[in-house]
Amino acid sequence: MPTAFRQDVAHRGTLTFQIESKTNPYNIGTNRCGGWRVDTSNRNCSDSRWLAEFTPLIIGDFSLGVNANMAESIVNRDTSSSPLAGGEGLGLAFGFQLKANLDPTLGAAWIGEKLVSTDNTGPIGTTRVRGTVAADGGQSYAILLSKLFDLGPIFGSKGDPPAVISVSAGVGNGFFKPANQTAETGLNYGTYGPIANIGFSFNQHLSVFAEYAGLLAGFGASYKPFTKIPLTASILYHSWRGQVTDYKEGQPYNSSCGTELDLCKGALNTRLTFSF
Secondary structure: OOOOOOOOOOOOEEEEEEEEEOOOOOOOOOOOOOOOOOOOOOOOOEEEEEEEEEEEEEEOOEEEEEEEEEEOOOOOOOOOOOOOOOOOOOOOEEEEEEEEEEEOOEEEEEEEEEEEEOOOOOOOOOOEEOOEEOOOOOOEEEEEEEEEEEEEOOOOOOOOOOEEEEEEEEEEOHHHOOHHHHHHHOOOOOOOEEEEEEEEEOOOOEEEEEEEEOOOEEEEEEEOOOOOOOEEEEEEEEOHHHOOOEEEOOEEEEOOOEOOHHHOOOEEEEEEEEEO
């Protein structure tokens, strides 16, 4: 989940490649998806994605940028499709991020993801909103506030950046909306639901985090191995037993598992991000 702070002037762009496993409890027999492995041999159980952000406009405490998102660009893409065009009809889509620093430790943001798709199909097939078809993951808006708490250099030397607790909270729809609302509009727009994230950065290299983002809740860690190279690896584990995100007709409900939560296993998202 993104944070709400104004984009760093020294790093106006980010490029992320992600491989993720899927929670698909309805595969036949023992071939169900999920658990602690990413099964790239089964297109029903894995996905690849690349994401990019670029922020050309930074004025004072405000920044305005664009984001791009595309699924199945490499792993299990259609043999007839281009890595730049996506696979299985999951095309490139664009959004925006408007962010502001209200003070040095408080940020606010309005973010739109995958609002304009370059493809005329999508993962939800016939689910159309206002005559358009969603890109993979659905069309979403999010409104966020982020707060930093400086703990000082307790996990490093005095020359290191301080240990920090970061908290983000807000509302979102699309991918971020309550799980029991997905039947109405798929992953497109729709009802807003609460979203939140909390992270603890030990130093400039290691952090752990937990998040609740509408359709999933999970925890993970990120690691920056180099001091001068802006490369970060992260992993998120989510959706164990469906990781209930809402209720439907009084029963715990998850968008992937319905009310049959015992059929669900956890899923992994792994990311590699480069800033420039």
